[in-house]
Amino acid sequence: xxxxxxxxxxxxxxxxxxxxxxxxxxxxxxxxxxxxxxxxxxxxxxxxxxxxxxxxxxxxxxxxxxxxxxxxxxxxxxxxxxxxxxxxxxxxxxxxxxxxxxxxxxxxxxxxxxxxxxxxxxxxxxxxxxxxxxxxxxxxxxxxxxxxxxxxxxxxxxxxxxxxxxxxxxxxxxxxxx
Amino acid sequence: xxxxxxxxxxxxxxxxxxxxxxxxxxxxxxxxxxxxxxxxxxxxxxxxxxxxxxxxxxxxxxxxxxxxxxxxxxxxxxxxxxxxxxxxxxxxxxxxxxxxxxxxxxxxxxxxxxxxxxxxxxxxxxxxxxxxxxxxxxxxxxxxxxxxxxxxxxxxxxxxxxxxxxxxxxxxxxxxxxxxxxxxxxxxxxxxx
Numbered sequence: 001x002x003x004x005x006x007x008x009x010x011x012x013x014x015x016x017x018x019x020x021x022x023x024x025x026x027x028x029x030x031x032x033x034x035x036x037x038x039x040x041x042x043x044x045x046x047x048x049x050x051x052x053x054x055x056x057x058x059x060x061x062x063x064x065x066x067x068x069x070x071x072x073x074x075x076x077x078x079x080x081x082x083x084x085x086x087x088x089x090x091x092x093x094x095x096x097x098x099x100x101x102x103x104x105x106x107x108x109x110x111x112x113x114x115x116x117x118x119x120x121x122x123x124x125x126x127x128x129x130x131x132x133x134x135x136x137x138x139x140x141x142x143x144x145x146x147x148x149x150x151x152x153x154x155x156x157x158x159x160x161x162x163x164x165x166x167x168x169x170x171x172x173x174x175x176x177x178x
Numbered sequence: 179x180x181x182x183x184x185x186x187x188x189x190x191x192x193x194x195x196x197x198x199x200x201x202x203x204x205x206x207x208x209x210x211x212x213x214x215x216x217x218x219x220x221x222x223x224x225x226x227x228x229x230x231x232x233x234x235x236x237x238x239x240x241x242x243x244x245x246x247x248x249x250x251x252x253x254x255x256x257x258x259x260x261x262x263x264x265x266x267x268x269x270x271x272x273x274x275x276x277x278x279x280x281x282x283x284x285x286x287x288x289x290x291x292x293x294x295x296x297x298x299x300x301x302x303x304x305x306x307x308x309x310x311x312x313x314x315x316x317x318x319x320x321x322x323x324x325x326x327x328x329x330x331x332x333x334x335x336x337x338x339x340x341x342x343x344x345x346x347x348x349x350x351x352x353x354x355x356x357x358x359x360x361x362x363x364x365x366x367x368x369x370x371x
Contacts, residue, residue: 042349113265
């Protein structure tokens with residue numbers, strides 16, 4: 001298995017980044033909802049440090065994956081149906097958009113809320129805006145809308161992969177596996 | 179001639195004595211001079227670690243009364259606390275933290291002012307905060323200008339000495355135990371003088 005993608009195969013780097021992102025997002029979403037629901041406590045503050053740390057990791061991975069796509073190639077789609085192909089393209093574009101929008105809106109929220117952040121209790125995350133109560137509210141709302149959209153599109157993404165694997169019995173899911 | 183000489187000498191000595199008395203009186207006045215803070219030009223702020231990074235807060239309303247080298251009294255309106263974040267501002271008013279419903283004021287009252295230098299002093303006294311009185315030393319500098327005095331200083335308090343932060347926050351891992359307090363106060367001569 002090569003590191004780079006080819007016309008028919010995903011390289012191991014793309015696969016690794018895909019599944020790493022998948023695991024992080026599956027932790028990140030429930031973590032965010034749970035931490036948000038908790039009443040103020042040391043646990044809540046710690047969980048938010050984890051949430052922000054994982055979020056920044058997802059952002060870095062998304063940027064890395066986009067660069068990897070732009071500078072290299074990706075395998076040809078397996079869909080014969082042009083509508084399904086379009087749908088898949090749209091879903092992937094939205095996933096990338098949300099993988100950028102969610103961490104960035106979260107970052108703006110915490111900056112505008114005047115909360116300092118040390119990622120993994122190791123690296124200081126600089127504020128990208130000054131304290132701003134109105135901006136904090138707006139960014140938090142964007143964050144919420146984005147996560148709902150992400151959940152829906154993830155369900156479509158996973159549903160489509162399973163549909164391909166079990167119904168169409170093509171190699172689309174296997175192709176992403178190692 | 180002898181008499182005139184004697185008279186002049188007496189007059190001279192008298193002058194010396196009165197001016198010495200004047201000086202003594204002026205110095206007494208200086209010592210006993212009363213000063214009060216100008217709230218519009220005064221700041222009382224603090225910094226505490228939040229998940230290992232400092233966040234700042236301030237008390238927007240407080241007064242400082244000072245009788246030079248004799249007594250320092252600071253009254254802080256705890257309800258005026260502001261940490262620049264609405265959620266935090268709400269949380270710290272809770273029973274677990276400042277408990278402002280029961281304790282809306284903090285008072286520092288000096289027992290003694292120690293002179294460190296012409297411009298540096300140490301007020302030894304007690305701080306009553308959240309209903310708990312603890313001995314606290316407040317070092318401050320006293321820098322006179324034309325019409326006012328800049329009074330400033332820094333000290334570190336332990337929030338656990340005043341039961342600020344319920345037991346679940348006792349480790350200090352999320353919210354630090356040490357609180358760095360700093361003040362920069364513009365002191366004006368008391369209006370009654």
